[in-house]
Amino acid sequence: MNIKLSVVDQSPVHGSHAKIEAPRLTVELAQLCDSLGYHRFWVAEHHDSVHFANPCPEIMVASIASVTERIRVGSGGVMLSHYSPLKVAECFKMMATLHPDRIDLGVGRAPGGTGLTSHALAFPHEPHHGDLYAHQAQMLEGFVNGTLPADSPYSTIKVLPDSSPKPQLWMLGSSGGSAGLAGHLGYNLALARFIDPDNCNPAIFDSYAEAWKKAGHTGEPNRMLAIACICAETEEEAKLRAGTAVYRKLAAQMGQREDFLTPEQVQDRYKAMSTSEQAFYDHILKGYTVGTPDQCWQEIESLAYQFYCDEVSTVTVTHSHHDRMDSYRLLAKHL
Template sequence: MNIKLSVVDQSPVHGSHAKVEAPHLTIELAQLCDELGYHRYWVAEHHDSVHFANPCPEILVASIASVTQRIRVGSGGVMLSHYSPLKVAECFKMMATLHPDRIDLGVGRAPGGTGLTSHALAFPHEPHHGDLYAHQAQMLEGFVNGTLPAENPYSKIHVLPDSSPKPELWMLGSSGGSAGLAGQLGYNLALARFIDPDNCHPSIFQGYLEQWKKAGHAGEPNKMLAIACICAETQEEAKLRAGTAVYRKLAAQMGQREDFLTPSEVQDRYNAMSASDQAFYNHILSGYTVGTPDQCWQEIEQLATAFDCDEIATVTVTHNHHDRMDSYRLLAKHL
């Protein structure tokens, strides 16, 4: 299988740099991945986060596309429940006009932040907590592709600047909840295994394809599997670097919130944990792809085969920005 390797970047606030530099580091990494031959570069959306520094993916997508040459650039994703489908369509169609055949529009159902931020984003209205997501996704597809039925009052709207340049439409999911909807509406599907590897199974793609065919869409859709991955020269070093991301996930599930810890701080915390918490930490780590380039690629190929998917996106979170750049350089040697 000829595997395309892509990137989902959460714009982590690295402890090795000032917090204000995080968006600039995302752009720096995107330029490197463009040079290294990665297929796509997606940026995520988070609000009121001490760990991730991108609340407005459309701005970073435009910035990255303007300083790269060939890599596809997109959102992974826009948290659609907060926004007007028309405005999202206008933003991404404008970017597709400025950067033809390079812009992806990925959308997700999750809020990307706390309940408080959802209320603030919806103000002066009340948040709908994703209850209207299916309707929003349908309208978004209609605005992007010009397919709103004539009886829809919004069908008379022309989404400028022109009807032809379009972003590639994707829907994000982690455990299958959105797969059927993506198939029905004709979206490509990206599975975020890095969020919930325990409940991310190949059957999700199978169900998605069934709905795609049932809806009568032509051709074959694109599928992407997004995984957490840390690559280093040795397996020991990779596991050490991965500790920052693993502990963050452990702490989040325990309701704790603090800046990223260094690998050595994580090891100190790990040694002081109870046996049950250590087991929980090890379980989270087991859902990551961690090791040398050969070890990581072996697992990437296994996952691609298991999920019948020829595109794998990697999510790499480290305390040190250099370690993250190093991980992507090492993985690219097998491209």
């Protein structure tokens, strides 16, 4: 299988740099990945986060597309429950017009932040907490592709004077809840294994394919698996670097919120953990793809085979920006 390797970047706030630099470092990484031959570069959306510095993916996508040449650029994803489908369509169709055949629009149901930020984003209205997500996704597809039914009150709206350029539509999911909806509406599907590896399984793609065919869509949709991955020259160094991301996930599930720890600080915390906490840490680490380039690629190929997909996207979070760049350089040697 010829695997396309892509990137989902969360704009981590590295301890090695000033916090204000995090968005710029994402742009720098995108330029590197463009030169190395990665297929796509997606940016995530987070609100009120101490760890991730991108609350507005549409601005980041436009910035990255303007300074790269070949790589596809998109959102992974826009948290659609906060926004008007028309406005999202306008933003991404404009980018597709300015950067033909390079823009992806990935959407997700999750809030990407706290309940407080959901209220603030919805003000002066009340947040609907994803209850209208299916309807929003349907409207978004209609605005992007010009397929709103004639009886829709919005069917006469022209997103742009020439609405022919279109972003590629994707839906994000992690445990299968969005697979049927994506297939029914004709979205491509990206499975975020890095969020919930315990419940992300190949059967999700099967149910997606079934819904796609049942809806009468023609052709074969794109399918992508997104994994957490840390690559280094040695397995020991990769596991050390991965500690920053693993501990953040562990701490988040325990309700703790602090800046990224260095790998050395994580090791000190690990030694002070109870046996059950260490087991939890080890379990999270096991869900990551961590090791040398050969080890990482062996697991990437295995996962691509298990999930029967030819595109794998990697999410790399480290304390140091150098380590994040180094991981992508090392992985690219097998492209």
